[in-house]
Amino acid sequence: MILRKKLIAGNWKMNKTPTDGVALVAELVTAIGKQTDVDVLVCPPFTGLESAGKALEGSTLKLGAQNMHFEANGAFTGEVSAPMLRALFATHVILGHSERRALFGEQDAFINKKVLAALKNQLRPILCVGETLAEREGGIALKVVQTQLEAGLEGVGKDQASTVIVAYEPVWAIGTGKVATTDQAQEVHAFIRGLLVKLYGDSIAQKVRILYGGSMKPANAPELLSQKDIDGGLIGGAALEARSFVDLVKAAAAVK
Numbered sequence: 001m002i003l004r005k006k007l008i009a010g011n012w013k014m015n016k017t018p019t020d021g022v023a024l025v026a027e028l029v030t031a032i033g034k035q036t037d038v039d040v041l042v043c044p045p046f047t048g049l050e051s052a053g054k055a056l057e058g059s060t061l062k063l064g065a066q067n068m069h070f071e072a073n074g075a076f077t078g079e080v081s082a083p084m085l086r087a088l089f090a091t092h093v094i095l096g097h098s099e100r101r102a103l104f105g106e107q108d109a110f111i112n113k114k115v116l117a118a119l120k121n122q123l124r125p126i127l128c129v130g131e132t133l134a135e136r137e138g139g140i141a142l143k144v145v146q147t148q149l150e151a152g153l154e155g156v157g158k159d160q161a162s163t164v165i166v167a168y169e170p171v172w173a174i175g176t177g178k179v180a181t182t183d184q185a186q187e188v189h190a191f192i193r194g195l196l197v198k199l200y201g202d203s204i205a206q207k208v209r210i211l212y213g214g215s216m217k218p219a220n221a222p223e224l225l226s227q228k229d230i231d232g233g234l235i236g237g238a239a240l241e242a243r244s245f246v247d248l249v250k251a252a253a254a255v256k
Contacts, residue, residue: 004206004207005039005248006037006039007165007209007231007251008039008041008232008233009043009064009126009234009239010040010041011043011097012044012066012239012241013099013236014044014045015045016048017064018048018051018052020048021044021048021051022048022052022055024059025042025055026055026247027242028061028245029055032061032246033056033061034059035061038232038252039062039252041062041064041092042064042239043063043066044063044082049085049090050088053088055092057061060154062092064093064126065090065092065093067092067097067114068081068082068084068118069081070087070110070114070115070116071117078139082117082121082123083179084125085121092121092124092126093121093123093232094126094129094131095115095126095127096115098128098130098169102132108147108148111127111199112152112153112155115153116155119156124165125164126163126165126166126167126211126234127152127166128167128168128213128234129144129145129166129167129168129192130168130170130171130213130214132149132171132172132173133171136170141188142188142191149166149192149195150195150199158204159203161196161199161208162200162207165211166186166192166196166208166210167210168189168192168212168214170184170188173214174220174236182220182227185212185224186227189212192210192229193205193210197209209231210229210230210231211231211232212232212234213233213234213235215236216234216248218247218248218251221233221251222251222254225251232249
């Protein structure tokens with residue numbers, strides 16, 4: 001069995017001015033900036049990427065973006081490209097987040113273009129998949145996840161697949177205080193792993209990290225992170241405050 005290093009990724013969403021972000025990163029660097037047991041990623045808004053990136057220099061923390069366009073440049077007002085993110089030393093990018101899908105109408109084929117562009121530019125995509133409450137109650141949660149995953153990975157070859165990170169977001173458990181039970185979360189993570197086996201073979205599928213993105217907090221993290229196929233968390237609210245985020249990193253480090 002391949003031992004996958006846990007990854008705790010903080011998605012700040014539309015929060016934190018550059019000054020606020022630098023202060024948060026400084027706290028994180030002090031607390032966890034030298035540890036290497038867990039990969040730690042912070043994803044500020046575009047306006048805070050450069051300053052946060054400079055604040056984490058010399059630490060083990062990594063920098064990610066929350067979105068990007070698939071074109072390298074052009075007449076796309078309000079967008080940023082993969083080369084722009086690379087120029088700021090970002091290493092990861094969140095793609096297909098449930099909020100992008102629900103609020104901004106992003107479709108699987110559009111998200112897939114971003115995944116391919118990220119890989120082309122040596123950015124590690126965090127591809128988000130997950131069902132709404134209506135879809136779960138309708139008994140089609142796994143079908144929805146399968147459609148999103150397979151469409152999102154269209155054209156991603158075996159040589160690139162292991163650098164992709166998948167995040168499972170039960171949409172009904174984001175910002176609602178509801179959390180999928182540990183069994184529910186592990187079931188979908190295992191299902192995703194099985195799909196990856198079919199797409200790329202077992203050895204590659206065992207290298208892909210699958211994050212849980214449904215209101216992970218210090219209280220529920222130890223149980224979730226101890227599951228066989230849950231390799232970390234894509235953290236929203238708990239990433240905005242240093243203490244809770246540090247506690248999540250510590251919880252991931254404690255899993256044996």
